[in-house]
Amino acid sequence: MADEIDIAIIGAGPAGLAAGVYAARGDRKTAIFERNILGGQIATTGDVENYPGFPEGVNGLDLALAMQAQAERFGAEIRYEHVTGITPGAEGSPFVLNTEDGQELSAKAVIVTAGADYNKLGVPGELELVGKGVSYCATCDAAFFRNVPVIIVGGGDAAVDEAIFTTRYASKVYLVHRREELRATRLLQDCLFANEKIEVIWNTVIETINGDDAVTSATLKNIVTGETRDLPVEAVFIFVGQTPNTSVLRGLVPLDPGGHAIVNLWMETPVSGLFVAGDIRAEAARQLVSAAGDGATAAIRAEHYIADHYGAPGS
Amino acid sequence: MAHPADTSDATFDADVIQNDTPVLVDFWAPWCGPCRMVAPIVEELSTEYDGRVKFVKLNTDENPGIASKYGIRSIPTLLVFKGGEVAGQIVGFRPKSDLQKRIEAVL
Known part of the structure; x- marks a missing residue:
C-alpha cells in the first residue's frame, strides 16, 4: 500500500487541527482529511469572543488559518479528500481508509473530528433558492x-x-x-x-x-x-441546529439518539485505535475551546496507542 | 501551483466571454471566510485542469457590475463559462469532488 499514515485525522475543524498539531509534533506522520473547507464551523463565524488568549476576540477564519499553519509547521498534511470508509485491521495491524475517489490508505490510528453540519428546514423553495436569497x-x-x-x-x-x-x-x-x-x-x-x-x-x-x-x-x-x-x-x-457527520462511523461505534459518537474521557471508542473528538462526540460542550481540547486529548492517546502497538516514531 | 488570475468588470468580456476554452470564475470577497477557504481547493483544481480550463477570480466588492449581472447573491459562487455562456454553477462551499464533477460535466 503506497499511502501509509501514522495518525489519520478526519475533518479539519478546530478539533482536527488541534489534533494535527499534537500528532505531528509527536513526530508521527499525520494527515488531516477535509471533504469540504478548512476550519469547519469557525470558517463561517465572524468574531470569536470566548477563545482563551484573545481578550479582544479573534476572527474565526484567522484562528483557523493560524491553527492550520501551526499543524503544517510540525509536518501535518492537509488533504482535500473525502474519507468514506474506515475498516479496522486485525489486532495490531493498521486501519484501511477508503476515499470517495477510490483511494485506499492505511493508518495506524484514526481520529474522527468530522463535526456537525447545519440542518436544512426542509420546506418548499428552500433548495431551489439557495444562492438566490x-x-x-x-x-x-x-x-x-x-x-x-x-x-x-x-x-x-x-x-x-x-x-x-x-x-x-x-x-x-x-x-x-x-x-x-x-x-x-x-x-x-x-x-x-x-x-x-x-x-x-x-x-x-x-x-x-x-x-x-x-x-x-x-x-x-x-x-x-x-x-x-x-x-x-x-x-x-x-440556523436550525446541526446534525453530526457520523455516517463514516455508523455500524462501527455506538451513537447516542442524536447521532453523536459515544466515547470515554480519552476520546476512545470501543474500537482500539479509533478516536472521536469535538462536536461529533456525545456530551460535548460544542465550543471551539472544548473541541480543540478534545482534539489534543485524542492525539495524545493515539500517540500512546501507536507507541504500545508499533513502537516509538521511526521504529 | 497555478494561481487563478484576477478578472474585473472591465476585463470580464476579454477574460471570460471571448475565451475559447471553458473558464471557471470564482466570485469572492475579502470578508467572506469560506471564500478564502475555497481558494486552495480552486488552486489545486487549476493545476489539475491546466490547459483545459482557465481559472479566474472576481472580487464582488470591487466588481459589482458582473456580480449583479449574473445574479450573485451568495459567495463563494463558482460559475463555469463555455462559449461565453454559463454552463455550470456551484453555490456555497462544496467538496472538491463536487467541483470536479461540475467541471467534467462541462468539458
Whole structure:
C-alpha cells in the first residue's frame, strides 16, 4: 500500500487541527482529511469572543488559518479528500481508509473530528433558492442584502448572533422562531432585544420560501393560532441546529439518539485505535475551546496507542 | 501551483466571454471566510485542469457590475463559462469532488 499514515485525522475543524498539531509534533506522520473547507464551523463565524488568549476576540477564519499553519509547521498534511470508509485491521495491524475517489490508505490510528453540519428546514423553495436569497451563512452573504428586509430562522446562539450581524446591512431583520423563548445565551439575547432593527416573530415556522429567480417572500405560519401570512423579504438565513457527520462511523461505534459518537474521557471508542473528538462526540460542550481540547486529548492517546502497538516514531 | 488570475468588470468580456476554452470564475470577497477557504481547493483544481480550463477570480466588492449581472447573491459562487455562456454553477462551499464533477460535466 503506497499511502501509509501514522495518525489519520478526519475533518479539519478546530478539533482536527488541534489534533494535527499534537500528532505531528509527536513526530508521527499525520494527515488531516477535509471533504469540504478548512476550519469547519469557525470558517463561517465572524468574531470569536470566548477563545482563551484573545481578550479582544479573534476572527474565526484567522484562528483557523493560524491553527492550520501551526499543524503544517510540525509536518501535518492537509488533504482535500473525502474519507468514506474506515475498516479496522486485525489486532495490531493498521486501519484501511477508503476515499470517495477510490483511494485506499492505511493508518495506524484514526481520529474522527468530522463535526456537525447545519440542518436544512426542509420546506418548499428552500433548495431551489439557495444562492438566490436562501443562505446558511450570514457572514458570507448578508452584505448582498443591503437596505432590504430579511428573515433569520432559529433561536439558538447561531441564529441570534447572525441576526445581530445582519443588521449591519439589512433594513429590517425578522427573527422567526418556533417557540416563545430563545435558547441563545443571555448576553446575546440582551444584544438582540436592544437592537431596534430586529423584530422577533414567536411561535412561528416557515411554510414555504417564495420567488422564481430570487427570494421575494416567505410564508409564515403561527403554530399557536394556525394563522398564515406572506412576509416580503429578499433573504432567508437558516440556523436550525446541526446534525453530526457520523455516517463514516455508523455500524462501527455506538451513537447516542442524536447521532453523536459515544466515547470515554480519552476520546476512545470501543474500537482500539479509533478516536472521536469535538462536536461529533456525545456530551460535548460544542465550543471551539472544548473541541480543540478534545482534539489534543485524542492525539495524545493515539500517540500512546501507536507507541504500545508499533513502537516509538521511526521504529 | 497555478494561481487563478484576477478578472474585473472591465476585463470580464476579454477574460471570460471571448475565451475559447471553458473558464471557471470564482466570485469572492475579502470578508467572506469560506471564500478564502475555497481558494486552495480552486488552486489545486487549476493545476489539475491546466490547459483545459482557465481559472479566474472576481472580487464582488470591487466588481459589482458582473456580480449583479449574473445574479450573485451568495459567495463563494463558482460559475463555469463555455462559449461565453454559463454552463455550470456551484453555490456555497462544496467538496472538491463536487467541483470536479461540475467541471467534467462541462468539458
